[in-house]
Amino acid sequence: MENIGALSVLLAFCFAVYSILASVIGKLTKRPFLILSAERAVYSIWVLVTIAAGILIYSLMTGDYRMAYVAHYTNRAMPSIYKYTAWWGGQEGSLLFWNWLLASYGAVVVYRNQRKFREMMPWVVAVMMSTQVFFLTLIVFIESPFKVLTVGRRIVDVGDGQGLSALLQYWTMIIHPPMLYLGYVGFVVPFAFAVASLITKAPGEAWIHVTRRWTLVTWMFQTTGVLLGAGWAYSVLGWGGYWGWDPVENASLLPWITATAFLHSVMMQEKKGMMKVWNMVLVSATFFLCIFGTFLTRSGIVNSVHAFSQGPIGMYFVVFLSIGIAATVTLIVSRLDFLKSEASMESVLSRESSFLFNNLVLLASCFAILWGTLFPVISEKFTGEKISVDAPFFNRINIPIAMFLLLLTGVGPLIAWRKSSFDSLKRAFLWPTVAGVAVAAGLFGAGVRSFYALVSFALCSFVLVTVVMEFVKGANAIASKDKSSFISSMIELTHRNTRRYGGYLVHVGVVIMFIGFTGKAFDLQKTVEIEKGDVVSLGKYTLRLVDIQEGQNDNYRQQNLVVDVTKNGEHVGTLKPEKRLYLAKKEPASNVAIRRRLNEDLYINFAGLSDDGTKAVMQAYVFPLVSWIWIGYWVVLSGTIICLIPSKSRLIYPRMEIVGVAGKHAKV
Amino acid sequence: MKTYLKFGFLIAVILGTLLWLAMGGISDTKTYYKSIAELNQLGDSAKDHRLRVGGDVADSIQHHGREVRFTLTQDKLVLPVVYSGIEPLPDTFKPGAQALADGKLGADGVFHATKIQAKCASKYEAKPIQQPAAGPRASL
Numbered sequence: 001m002e003n004i005g006a007l008s009v010l011l012a013f014c015f016a017v018y019s020i021l022a023s024v025i026g027k028l029t030k031r032p033f034l035i036l037s038a039e040r041a042v043y044s045i046w047v048l049v050t051i052a053a054g055i056l057i058y059s060l061m062t063g064d065y066r067m068a069y070v071a072h073y074t075n076r077a078m079p080s081i082y083k084y085t086a087w088w089g090g091q092e093g094s095l096l097f098w099n100w101l102l103a104s105y106g107a108v109v110v111y112r113n114q115r116k117f118r119e120m121m122p123w124v125v126a127v128m129m130s131t132q133v134f135f136l137t138l139i140v141f142i143e144s145p146f147k148v149l150t151v152g153r154r155i156v157d158v159g160d161g162q163g164l165s166a167l168l169q170y171w172t173m174i175i176h177p178p179m180l181y182l183g184y185v186g187f188v189v190p191f192a193f194a195v196a197s198l199i200t201k202a203p204g205e206a207w208i209h210v211t212r213r214w215t216l217v218t219w220m221f222q223t224t225g226v227l228l229g230a231g232w233a234y235s236v237l238g239w240g241g242y243w244g245w246d247p248v249e250n251a252s253l254l255p256w257i258t259a260t261a262f263l264h265s266v267m268m269q270e271k272k273g274m275m276k277v278w279n280m281v282l283v284s285a286t287f288f289l290c291i292f293g294t295f296l297t298r299s300g301i302v303n304s305v306h307a308f309s310q311g312p313i314g315m316y317f318v319v320f321l322s323i324g325i326a327a328t329v330t331l332i333v334s335r336l337d338f339l340k341s342e343a344s345m346e347s348v349l350s351r352e353s354s355f356l357f358n359n360l361v362l363l364a365s366c367f368a369i370l371w372g373t374l375f376p377v378i379s380e381k382f383t384g385e386k387i388s389v390d391a392p393f394f395n396r397i398n399i400p401i402a403m404f405l406l407l408l409t410g411v412g413p414l415i416a417w418r419k420s421s422f423d424s425l426k427r428a429f430l431w432p433t434v435a436g437v438a439v440a441a442g443l444f445g446a447g448v449r450s451f452y453a454l455v456s457f458a459l460c461s462f463v464l465v466t467v468v469m470e471f472v473k474g475a476n477a478i479a480s481k482d483k484s485s486f487i488s489s490m491i492e493l494t495h496r497n498t499r500r501y502g503g504y505l506v507h508v509g510v511v512i513m514f515i516g517f518t519g520k521a522f523d524l525q526k527t528v529e530i531e532k533g534d535v536v537s538l539g540k541y542t543l544r545l546v547d548i549q550e551g552q553n554d555n556y557r558q559q560n561l562v563v564d565v566t567k568n569g570e571h572v573g574t575l576k577p578e579k580r581l582y583l584a585k586k587e588p589a590s591n592v593a594i595r596r597r598l599n600e601d602l603y604i605n606f607a608g609l610s611d612d613g614t615k616a617v618m619q620a621y622v623f624p625l626v627s628w629i630w631i632g633y634w635v636v637l638s639g640t641i642i643c644l645i646p647s648k649s650r651l652i653y654p655r656m657e658i659v660g661v662a663g664k665h666a667k668v
Numbered sequence: 669m670k671t672y673l674k675f676g677f678l679i680a681v682i683l684g685t686l687l688w689l690a691m692g693g694i695s696d697t698k699t700y701y702k703s704i705a706e707l708n709q710l711g712d713s714a715k716d717h718r719l720r721v722g723g724d725v726a727d728s729i730q731h732h733g734r735e736v737r738f739t740l741t742q743d744k745l746v747l748p749v750v751y752s753g754i755e756p757l758p759d760t761f762k763p764g765a766q767a768l769a770d771g772k773l774g775a776d777g778v779f780h781a782t783k784i785q786a787k788c789a790s791k792y793e794a795k796p797i798q799q800p801a802a803g804p805r806a807s808l
């Protein structure tokens with residue numbers, strides 16, 4: 001079995017090399033059959049990698065403890081679902097998972113473009129397959145998932161394995177890695193199209209539309225992945241945070257930031273033919289940051305709570321990144337004439353300007369996070385001392401940036417292209433500003449003194465009012481013309497321009513998430529050592545420890561507290577925070593008890609028994625507004641999906657008919 | 669040209685502010701990685717910096733209310749540590765685990781930690797032969 005798996009990935013590797021050569025040679029020597037065979041090789045790679053993945057999954061599920069990977073990351077007592085997720089629980093498996101996703105994306109792209117982009121496709125295939133070759137190299141030659149355990153030359157079956165890391169045995173970990181990887185890997189597609197358009201000097205903006213949609217899809221996966229990670233940290237790590245500026249969290253955020261910047265600045269290219277070089281840089285940067293993120297996670301270069309796996313593959317990543325970045329930069333520089341801007345900035349008060357500043361601060365944030373994450377590495381290189389910076393560093397820079405972005409979220413969509421007058425701004429922003437100031441004043445009156453909290457809530461209301469006004473204005477216009485109800489004209493409005501109104505919805509989601517983030521300013525927390533019957537009070541809550549229970553199953557032994565919760569004197573429920581010891585790995589893990597409500601979460605962690613076993617150490621927290629983060633995510637998701645639905649009336653920008661080289665212009 | 673000047677000015681203001689915030693952030697939160705051996709050689713200047721020290725957790729971990737006392741060892745060197753942070757200790761923190769302690773070295777030679785990170789020892793047994801004993805550098 002494992003031999004077939006190893007053979008499959010080896011063959012896939014050969015096919016990928018062939019695919020690159022065939023499409024490049026076929027393109028350069030104008031031999032369509034070579035190009036076609038290169039595309040078919042892409043399908044074959046998918047089949048081969050799928051076979052390999054199938055074999056690994058089968059071995060994991062059936063517990064083939066001759067295989068090193070299976071023995072290392074699963075054990076008999078684990079629930080089946082975690083045996084399955086062990087596929088990406090370790091280094092080798094997750095690299096195979098990467099390869100499988102990449103191969104799947106490759107097959108989808110080839111399938112969907114059988115008749116489109118014929119000029120560009122050979123290069124798209126070549127870029128995607130170069131990435132595939134790199135990742136296949138890792139699992140074929142360095143970190144094979146199909147190694148067997150041996151003593152001397154004899155294969156041994158160890159009978160049971162060490163089990164999956166306790167922290168990974170939690171439900172969000174079933175979907176967090178696939179989502180994040182779908183996002184990471186998916187960005188190879190926009191990148192491949194960008195590179196292909198540069199090489200072929202493809203006229204028009206058709207590739208931009210494809211790229212934008214792909215980016216939106218992968219952005220959606222990245223957003224989901226990042227938030228699932230946050231949700232996991234919140235309910236598993238036991239300290240009540242959802243974001244700790246851990247190197248690997250940062251790594252997942254970096255490409256998300258540049259992708260967000262790209263989704264905005266690409267509008268400038270579509271509508272005005274501006275920022276072409278910049279967009280190229282953003283697409284490439286996002287792609288390389290995705291690879292870099294995988295590198296950070298997989299090589300363990302900066303120490304992190306995520307260092308689940310460490311291995312000798314770091315050097316390969318460095319080489320791949322260096323070659324890739326050098327090639328991309330050379331290509332962009334050699335095509336500068338092709339990327340000339342077709343318009344220039346006319347005023348500081350314009351839509352263009354709002355995009356420019358949006359991009360500026362997003363990139364500043366990205367750079368600051370990258371710098372902070374790599375600070376230990378950089379400082380060691382230059383001063384010989386390894387120095388790290390902490391969460392406060394990241395917060396100090398990113399909170400003001402976030403506030404500025406929030407402001408732009410409200411301002412940007414309403415400000416006119418080219419040049420806006422003060423009068424029109426006054427008309428558009430009078431009520432939003434009033435709302436913002438009123439909210440801040442109200443909260444100040446109610447005793448809120450945190451500066452950022454006041455600013456954040458004021459901006460949230462500002463943005464909400466602008467968006468609501470936009471919807472109401474548009475829907476009213478339709479309602480009075482078509483004599484339809486307000487709700488149906490709202491839907492009609494959104495359907496007419498899904499990108500615009502879907503985008504607004506995404507912004508609303510972001511605002512809702514910010515309301516949740518801002519709740520952080522009002523946290524309450526208490527750590528106590530208590531005995532059975534003891535009572536603790538925290539804010540409006542009274543907690544009484546009723547019992548300490550114990551239990552065991554095949555997978556883990558657990559102890560849990562039984563805590564009676566009363567709020568303002570009224571009994572509201574019982575929480576059971578749990579502490580587990582996974583038997584195979586002898587690894588402990590917490591299972592926090594959370595009472596989630598819209599206004600606040602009551603969060604109880606059982607930190608362990610005191611040394612003599614009579615007292616329990618319990619951490620109790622009140623986290624206001626945290627649920628809003630998760631609600632905001634669902635709004636962002638629905639908004640993104642709306643953006644992906646084609647608009648009822650096709651948007652045709654007049655500009656497109658007049659730019660580009662006459663005669664060669666494909667787009668009408 | 670005037671428009672470009674305006675843009676230049678605004679961009680400079682924004683980047684300048686962020687740079688200023690970043691510099692402040694770095695100097696306030698920077699933490700030096702040291703091994704226990706290096707710690708002993710440091711002069712008094714070490715007492716002012718925030719430090720991150722790595723080592724293996726020795727067998728006895730004592731809980732005194734919210735305070736946790738334990739010892740970090742590296743080869744034959746030992747470092748007594750008192751942890752009094754807000755966050756709960758990580759689940760992986762137990763005797764034999766590799767731990768990183770962030771905090772300051774007190775005048776009494778006791779390390780006052782405000783943050784502890786730990787990695788399970790079992791992880792390290794199974795790891796490919798790559799790094800020697802513990803220590804901050806080895807635990808990268």
